[in-house]
Amino acid sequence: MNLASNASNGSTAAMIASIVVSATAGDVLTASAMRKVGDLDLIRAHRGLPGAIRAVLGNLRFLAGLLCMAISFFALLFALNHADLSLIAPASASLTFVSNAFAAKFFLKENVDRRRALAAVCVCIGVALLAH
């Protein structure tokens, strides 16, 4: 029996939204944590690999990002258990690219200029086409 037939359009959309929101939160929190930690190459040069690992793992924002990534992973597993891979994987991956661009602009204050917006759209279309 096809599990996809059990999931209504609304619940499929909710599952995709859960993946996209948690993945975006994970990426933004991790990126924000790494900005706060600083250049890992320099930290490793001064304090060695254990020092770099301590700097990353000691950052609460990084741990929160990791938690969001874990939620996103399990949300993806749950969605794959209820709907088709060919819909869930490209839809969540390409929407995450767009939501990351918005989140990076508003939360990380990154300069998402026309070049970066165009790159996000191109990758988004590309990922959707790869699913065919």
Add this chain to the structure above:
Amino acid sequence: MTNPHQSTMTLRRYLVLAMVTLTGSVGDTFLSVGAKQVGAIPLDHLGQLFAAVFNPWIGGGIILLIGFFASYLTALSWADLTYVLPASSLGYVVVALLSKFWLHEQLSLYRWLGILFITAGVGFVTRGPALTEHAAAEPLQSQEGVCP
């Protein structure tokens, strides 16, 4: 004083981005090969997932994915998220090419088009600056910031 418009990317940093792309895509492909060797694991025997880690392909894939995460975090420590994500999306292209030439899967015209779009997106983003220079931009706008 550094020029805010000067590129912060060095050969070493491009190599880290290449590491993100290659370890992620090759790691995923290793997992895929291993998963096919191990076969389907039923929901009521999830303990078999732990045994699957000892499959050489899955074990190798996990090591590569740890390398991916380490290089991804390193890249995020000196580049914007909106730079690293599209730049590392070249991994989708590597996965598609590995699928065709290693796993002998068929690539449709849609997939080749997808590869073209992703490559174009990577080209757009990597020609621009890698990092938003907040410290240099703020004093110009507010005249309040004091650079040491």
